[in-house]
Amino acid sequence: MASTLFDTSKGLVEYSYIGDGPVLLLLKGGHCTRDTDLSHNSLVYEGYSLLTISRPGYDCTEVSTGRTPEEFANTIIEVLDHLKIDQVTVIAISAAGPTGVALAANHHQRVNKLIMEAALLSPWDxxxxxxxxxxxxxxxxxxxxxxxxxxxxxxxxxxxxxxxxxxxxxxxxxxxxxxxxxxxxxxxxxxxSQSGKGFLLDITHNAANMSQIKAPVLGMYTQKDRSVDYSNAVLLQSTVPNCEIYEVKSDSHLIWIGENAANVWRKRLDFITQ
Structure with missing residues (x-):
């Protein structure tokens, strides 16, 4: 997938933008690069545009664009403004959880829905x-x-x-x-996969201001995830005003594969379209 570099006020950001229709903003998790597809690229065949923004330290996105989730959320708004995109549905995966929260909590008018997929919220042990x-x-x-x-x-x-x-x-x-x-x-x-400088940034992140999120939120988590404990789902549901938790019957952090993968796909699409 072809990538583009955009020179923001804080440095270079790499992104790809494909498809037609309502815009889904994809924030990939730890160690994921421009070439890592956890099945989300297929969303363009469902009639959506997919904007994938590499987080700081990954691919060619510079660390200076946001050492904290809140800083990078501001940079994401610059990218949206550059592309003349008014609103997005955000999909935040794993270690991108705090960035998804920061974007939805601090930029209400730009986020119409937030999907947290095995997304980390609590501090790393x-x-x-x-x-x-x-x-x-x-x-x-x-x-x-x-x-x-x-x-x-x-x-x-x-x-x-x-x-x-x-x-x-x-x-x-x-x-x-x-x-x-x-x-x-x-x-x-x-x-x-490649960590670049991004993963060392990820481990310093915490999700803040979750109670300030106004958009509907869907959290998809499994009880058998060793890397992102199910307590993150409980925290999300107890803190965010409008939140639904879908317990995935998956046997690992990788909720996009296995016998329940089709249900994850359908649940995501149902939430986006409702």
Whole structure:
């Protein structure tokens, strides 16, 4: 998908903009790059435009465009103004949760709906922070090169190592239930991943001012997510005035694959169109 660079008042932002119809703004999660598609690109075939904005530190979006979710939310408004887009439905995935919240809470007139997909709201725990700084600091390029090498040599082992941190099920049981298409999804996701400088920013983010959100919110979470605990769903529902939680019957953080994936797709479309 072709990307465009826009020079905002705070630095360069990379985005792609495809399709016709009402605009959906996609904010991808941690480690996701311009090439990572968690199935959302297919939304253009449902009659929507898809605006995907790379968050600070990812792809060619500069860190200066927003070290905090609130700062980057302001930068996103510059992009919307540049593209002459009045309102968007925001889809915030995983570590993009705080940015989705900041956009909806601080720019009511620009967000008509907010969808939080396995989206983090609470602070990262100390163990995760320590591991993230070690793995995805200066050595992050080597880490991802190693993962891609392992994907070539032993894809099952690479998938097993990563999924052990994304599911509460015994990882062998989880892997045994994966379809060939599910395995391809995970393979492609890992192959396209790169943390850049973005993930070290992500781990400093918290979702603030959730009670100020006026737009309807849909949160989609699973009880079996090891990386984003279901307590995030409870927090979202208890804080946001107009919020619906859809409990996904997924076996991992990756709610876009598995037997319930079609229900996730339908639930998202129903919420967007209602």
């Amino acid at each position: 100390n163990k995760t922070l320590t591991q993230a700084r070690f793995l995805f600091g200066r050595g992050e390029k080597a880490v991802w090169k190693g993962i891609r090498t392992l994907l070539k040599v032993s894809p099952n082992l690479a998938i097993k190592q990563v999924m052990s941190s994304l599911t509460t099920d015994p990882v062998e049981d989880y892997l045994n239930k994966l379809s060939p298409n599910d395995r391809r999804f995970i393979y492609d996701m890992l192959w396209s």
